[in-house]
Amino acid sequence: MKKRLPISTIEDEWLDWYRLTPAQRWKETQKLWAFFIALGGSLDPEPDSQSPFNSAYLRRPSSAHGRPGLHIIRRSRV
């Protein structure tokens, strides 16, 4: 008896991305890059306990609001 997975493992939102050409993807990623930088996104390496390079970094630069990434303008109480 054939046993199918309960749901597909193919992520539909990726299918459109797969069908772009490399040049098209490059153009889109440049937009994402500009947006990320404009929002103050951090380019520091994310701590990754699985990465063999994790122990290579001498120190992690401190960042605004105690964590890397975005400048928070408003937040909930949580």
Next chain:
Amino acid sequence: MGGQACILYGAAEFSRDTDIVILADELNLRRLRRALASLKAECIAVPPLALKWLRKGHAVHFRCHLPGTENIRLDVMAKLRNAPSFNKLWKRRTTVAVAAGASYELVSLPDLVQIKKTQRDKDWLMQRRLVEAHYFSRPRRPGAAQLNFWLNELRTPELLVDLAKKYPQRTARVARRRPLLAQALRGDELALQAALKKEEEVERIADRIYWAPLKKELERLRHE
């Protein structure tokens, strides 16, 4: 290689750094140092840039401070697990034009797929998407090389079952090298998923073993 190559191959949308593989010899290292100087690159981790570390398999990590580079990180390696020598990587490379006058030399897709077989969850996700992206951008009539690549490297159960249905004889041949394809021939996606997980675990363990002495060396360098 790395995230930027994954974007161009369709496996990622965004990457915060750039990873390159270089030929580790004296002349090339001098050229690299000049290029890094022009980027105002600062070494931000251990080890420092030296042939001995690159040839051992370490990565050297930089941050570029030239205005316009936005402090992007650059990681340099010369030796990678599951990859052949730089000269072979270079011969097999893919050149991608992204705009008029702008092109990049990428590690070939088959080589990158092997390089991504590491101990990290995120690399396995990239590996899966690399092959999926190649599969979904396929021509109507894939050739033998493409079929063999998919049968050897796909990690998506339903795609393997689909291929096994369309190409049972080829799948049976490749199954001699990749036994889990027998599950694809049976159409058993559940068993296939479990077998893929076991296949992945073997590579993860091998990667941990490979990196163990290098990680010890990094710890020692870090505390010197």
